[in-house]
Amino acid sequence: MQLYKSFLRQLIRNYMIGSLIAVLLVGGALMTTTLNVSYIESFRLLSILGGSFVVMLAVELFVFFKHIGIIRSALLQEDAALDQLEAAYLRTHRMPSLAVYRIYGPHLLGMSIPALIATVWMIHAGLLSIPLSYIWIAVLGAVMVASCHAMIEFFLTVAAIRPIVRELRRLALIRYGVDFSLEGHVFTSIRTKFLLSAMLIGTCPLFLFSLAVRVHMGQFYEEISRGYWGWAGIILMLGVGFAYIGALLMTQDVNRPLRQLYKAMDTVKEGRFIQTSNLYSDEFSSLIAGFNMMVRGLQLREERNRKLLESYFAALAAALDARDPYTAGHSLRVAEYSVIIGQLAGLNAHSIDILHKTALLHDIGKIGLRDSILLKEGRLTEEEFFQVKTHPAQGENILKQIEPPDAMAPFLEGVRSHHERYDGHGYPDGLQGKDIPLFGRIIAVADAYDAMTSDRPYRRGMSRAEALDILEQGRGSQWDPDFAGMFVQHMRRNLETA
Incomplete structure (x- = not known):
C-alpha cells in the first residue's frame, strides 16, 4: 500500500x-x-x-x-x-x-x-x-x-x-x-x-x-x-x-x-450545559469561545428537543382525551395533580419532569378500547370492565414500541401500575404497598381525584370536598397513605383560602 x-x-x-x-x-x-x-x-x-x-x-x-x-x-x-x-x-x-x-x-x-x-x-x-x-x-x-x-x-x-x-x-x-x-x-x-x-x-x-x-x-x-x-x-x-x-x-x-x-x-x-469563563488573551481565548458557542448551540437544541417532547406527550394525551368528550382534559389535569403531589413529597426537578410525562400518558392504553366500551353511558358489564382493566398493560406495550427503547423506559412503571391498590386488590399485577412503583402510587391518587370530580354520562361529578373525604377514607387501603394524606391537606387548604 x-x-x-x-x-x-x-x-x-x-x-x-x-x-x-x-x-x-x-x-x-x-x-x-x-x-x-x-x-x-x-x-x-x-x-x-x-x-x-x-x-x-x-x-x-x-x-x-x-x-x-x-x-x-x-x-x-x-x-x-x-x-x-x-x-x-x-x-x-x-x-x-x-x-x-x-x-x-x-x-x-x-x-x-x-x-x-x-x-x-x-x-x-x-x-x-x-x-x-x-x-x-x-x-x-x-x-x-x-x-x-x-x-x-x-x-x-x-x-x-x-x-x-x-x-x-x-x-x-x-x-x-x-x-x-x-x-x-x-x-x-x-x-x-x-x-x-x-x-x-x-x-x-x-x-x-x-x-x-x-x-x-x-x-x-x-x-x-x-x-x-x-x-x-x-x-x-x-x-x-x-x-x-x-x-x-x-x-x-x-x-x-x-x-x-x-x-x-x-x-x-452530565447534561448540564454551562459555559466556562474566558480569562485568556492568547489562542486559548478563541478555543474557549468556540467551546462556549458549541454549548450555546447545545442549549438551544436541548431546549427545542424538550419543547418538542413535551408537545409530543401533550398531543398524545389530547388525542386520547378527544375520543371521549366527557373526559376532555383528564390527562392534563391528572398530570397537574401528580406534579403537586411530587412537589409536596420533595421529589427533585428531574423526577417531577418524568412524573409529569408519565401522568400525561397514564391512560394511553385506552386507545385500544372499542368506542362501545369507552363511550358507553351506562355501567359496564363484567366482560367490558375486564377489557378496561387491560389498558395499563396495553399502555406499557404501546410505549415499548417507541424507539429508542430507553427513551420511554422511565415512564413504563407508572403507566402500568397507576391502577394498583395499596392493599393489593388493584390491577394488572395485584401489587401491594411499597411494592407499587412510586409514580404509580402518586398517579393513582391524582387519577382518582380527577375521576371523582369530573362529570360522566351516567353521573355528575362530586364536589371537591366530597372527593377529598373519600381519599381520606381510602388512605392505606386504596391509596398510599402518605401521598393521599399530603394531597388532601394541600387541596383542603386551597379550598379554605378560595
Missing part, C-alpha cells in the same frame, strides 16, 4: 537525518573542535564514531521493524481481522513513545558501548593520547545529544502517524462498522511533553558547552581547569533551575485552560 510505504520512508528519513545530525555532525564537531589531537588520531576517533554508528544502525533498525510489524500486517493484509486493526491502531499511537525508547535503548547503547570499548582499547594500545577521564565526559555528552534527538524524533513521529491513524479507523469502519477511539486515553500527557522538551531546550546546550569547555581547558590550562567543575557546577545548577522553573510556568500556563476545558466537558457530559 502506498500509504504504508510513504509512512515507512518518512520515519526512516526522519530517523536518519536525526541520527546523522546527532552522531556525525554534533558528535564529530565536538570531538574535532575540542580535542587537541593529531590528524591521525582525529581519523581514528571518527572511525570509531563511524563504526559505532553502523552497529547502532543495525540494532536499531531491527527493533524498529519489530515495532512497526503489527502496523505493516494490518495495512497490507486485505483480510486483516478487527483485533489486528485495533492492535495496529494502538501501536501507531505508541510509535512516538517507542521512538524515544529506541533512541535511549538500541540507539544510545548500540552507539556508546562499541565506541567505549574501541576507545579504551586504543588508549591502552597507545593509538590515542587522550585521558581516560574524557570517556565519561563523552558518555555524558552522548546522553545529552540522544535526549535532544529523542525529543525531535518524538514530535516528528507524532506528525507522521496521523495519516496511518485515519486509515486504520477508515478500514475498521468500512469492514466491520467499528470506529476506533482512544476514549480520552492519554499515552503521553501534554504536561510531560512540554516540561521535558522545555527542560531539554534550556539545559542541553548549556551542558554540551560545559563539557566542551572542560575538555578544551583540560589540555591547555591545567591549573585553571582544576576548579572548573566547582564553578561550572554552580552555573549548571542555576541554568537547570531556571530552565525547570521556566518550563514549569509555561506548562502550567498551557495546562490551566486545558483543565478548565476538561472540567467544562465533564459538566456537559
Whole structure:
C-alpha cells in the first residue's frame, strides 16, 4: 500500500537525518573542535564514531521493524481481522513513545558501548593520547545529544502517524462498522511533553558547552581547569533551575485552560450545559469561545428537543382525551395533580419532569378500547370492565414500541401500575404497598381525584370536598397513605383560602 510505504520512508528519513545530525555532525564537531589531537588520531576517533554508528544502525533498525510489524500486517493484509486493526491502531499511537525508547535503548547503547570499548582499547594500545577521564565526559555528552534527538524524533513521529491513524479507523469502519477511539486515553500527557522538551531546550546546550569547555581547558590550562567543575557546577545548577522553573510556568500556563476545558466537558457530559469563563488573551481565548458557542448551540437544541417532547406527550394525551368528550382534559389535569403531589413529597426537578410525562400518558392504553366500551353511558358489564382493566398493560406495550427503547423506559412503571391498590386488590399485577412503583402510587391518587370530580354520562361529578373525604377514607387501603394524606391537606387548604 502506498500509504504504508510513504509512512515507512518518512520515519526512516526522519530517523536518519536525526541520527546523522546527532552522531556525525554534533558528535564529530565536538570531538574535532575540542580535542587537541593529531590528524591521525582525529581519523581514528571518527572511525570509531563511524563504526559505532553502523552497529547502532543495525540494532536499531531491527527493533524498529519489530515495532512497526503489527502496523505493516494490518495495512497490507486485505483480510486483516478487527483485533489486528485495533492492535495496529494502538501501536501507531505508541510509535512516538517507542521512538524515544529506541533512541535511549538500541540507539544510545548500540552507539556508546562499541565506541567505549574501541576507545579504551586504543588508549591502552597507545593509538590515542587522550585521558581516560574524557570517556565519561563523552558518555555524558552522548546522553545529552540522544535526549535532544529523542525529543525531535518524538514530535516528528507524532506528525507522521496521523495519516496511518485515519486509515486504520477508515478500514475498521468500512469492514466491520467499528470506529476506533482512544476514549480520552492519554499515552503521553501534554504536561510531560512540554516540561521535558522545555527542560531539554534550556539545559542541553548549556551542558554540551560545559563539557566542551572542560575538555578544551583540560589540555591547555591545567591549573585553571582544576576548579572548573566547582564553578561550572554552580552555573549548571542555576541554568537547570531556571530552565525547570521556566518550563514549569509555561506548562502550567498551557495546562490551566486545558483543565478548565476538561472540567467544562465533564459538566456537559452530565447534561448540564454551562459555559466556562474566558480569562485568556492568547489562542486559548478563541478555543474557549468556540467551546462556549458549541454549548450555546447545545442549549438551544436541548431546549427545542424538550419543547418538542413535551408537545409530543401533550398531543398524545389530547388525542386520547378527544375520543371521549366527557373526559376532555383528564390527562392534563391528572398530570397537574401528580406534579403537586411530587412537589409536596420533595421529589427533585428531574423526577417531577418524568412524573409529569408519565401522568400525561397514564391512560394511553385506552386507545385500544372499542368506542362501545369507552363511550358507553351506562355501567359496564363484567366482560367490558375486564377489557378496561387491560389498558395499563396495553399502555406499557404501546410505549415499548417507541424507539429508542430507553427513551420511554422511565415512564413504563407508572403507566402500568397507576391502577394498583395499596392493599393489593388493584390491577394488572395485584401489587401491594411499597411494592407499587412510586409514580404509580402518586398517579393513582391524582387519577382518582380527577375521576371523582369530573362529570360522566351516567353521573355528575362530586364536589371537591366530597372527593377529598373519600381519599381520606381510602388512605392505606386504596391509596398510599402518605401521598393521599399530603394531597388532601394541600387541596383542603386551597379550598379554605378560595
